[in-house]
Amino acid sequence: MSVETIGGVELELNDEGFLTDPSQWNEDIAVELARREGIGPLTDRHWQIIRFMRSEYETKGSGPSVRMLGKTSGVPIKELYELFPKGPAKLAAKIAGIPKPRGCI
């Protein structure tokens, strides 16, 4: 757990760098979290996924998996990996300020 100031706001991040309070999130924070992951500038396609992650989290309580994103977000899996390399579901969740998708185990 660490406390950091991003965009003038004091934020608590867990050990993996996810916001502990998703309600603190805003677009400036997303830009900074993305920058730390080596992603930027954020394009419309990035924002499409980030907003989709937030709305999924708000309605379902958890972010979607990669395959679910591929089926429902309107962005194909191949492109998701170009936008958010290595782990799109995890990385997009982190930038969207929601918890790591728990869809597994």
Next chain:
Amino acid sequence: MHRIVILGAGTGGTLVANRLRKAFTTDQASITCVDQNDRHVYQPGLLFVPFGLTHPEDIIRPRGKQLHDGVDYWLAAVDRVDLEARCVHLVDGGALTYDVLIVATGAVLAPEETEGLTGPGWMERVFTFYTPEGASALEAALATFDGGRLVVNVVEMPIKCPVAPIEFCFLADWYFRERGIRERVDMTYVTPLDAAFTKPIAAKHLGGMLEERSIELVTEFNTGEVDGVGGRLISYDEREVPFDLAVVIPAHNGAAYVAKSPGLGDALGFVLTDEHTLQSVASPNVFALGDAAGLPVSKAGSVTDFEGEVLVENVQHFLAGEPLDASYDGHANCFIETGFSKAMMIDFNYEVEPQTGHYPGVVGLPLLKESHLNHLGKLMFQWFYWHSLLPGRNIPGIHSAMPLAGKQREGEQREEEAHS
């Protein structure tokens, strides 16, 4: 009279049908159980088939025989559910109306969703042990495998029995050692997760056990393509893992009719379900359990059994017009076969991750620790499955709610390690 319809006569459908049959007289409720085939597979047994330790005919029984008298058993495929009309439409044109519907049709494998997986090489050098046919074909392939690169790959979570692929690695290590060819086999476990397993403490233990056995671990690998001719797994971010023999656990979906029934399931066909009451989010007279339910729990038989206990009570509450019991806590436990006649056990729920200690109490089976006792437990479990779990008998000392007695929390564990 209440009409209760259960879709699926596997672990969840069968144990719920039998428990409900005891809870209601035949004058109070009719119970109809539907399945599309009559093969009830004891799925934990599939892991042992590739190593010749059991055979498909020893782990498959007729579904109908597992259902108590008074349960109507229909052999039919479901086309879709009309939630508003409270009606199940069957593929053969028939229909079943219900007062309460229970969805227990499990998960289905979707190998066709991964490019190349079912193409050239499938069932020749690329196998899965998640079906009886696949497990048998793999047994033949392993018997003639004299060395080379063996890759075990989980395409995507969720999968049934998430520890089974790791158990497969442990058993393969044992199997090749027994055959005296272990040093000629390079083994690699390739997972989309960022560690050997999802829960941190268990991931650390299991990761260490892979390392001890010289099994390489490749993490955050999302398989985009399987090249059966060239012998390569290719990830979406264009990394490659070469193989001579690949054991692949394909992506899973819910039953196809779930996705065809508006509102019932998510995009993958898993039923949207309240995680504590097991009631469908879409319709109050629909419930789901087991692999079919889209819950953040393992897709495992123990989970289904624990869920069944709560679900049966809630069906009774619902039909009596009483509030539901929100007591399912995500309890799961499983034996992890580790080879050389040993096994580990893990026990956990929504809140508490697998820890060391004992189950179900201070005296019991050791948790997160290899032991012969756990291996015997795993072997004995098949008997319990057919004779106790499916008939809906309560196993003494084993309950839906996860026990905390006997568990060491992480802090205590560290202290103990410091003293030893």
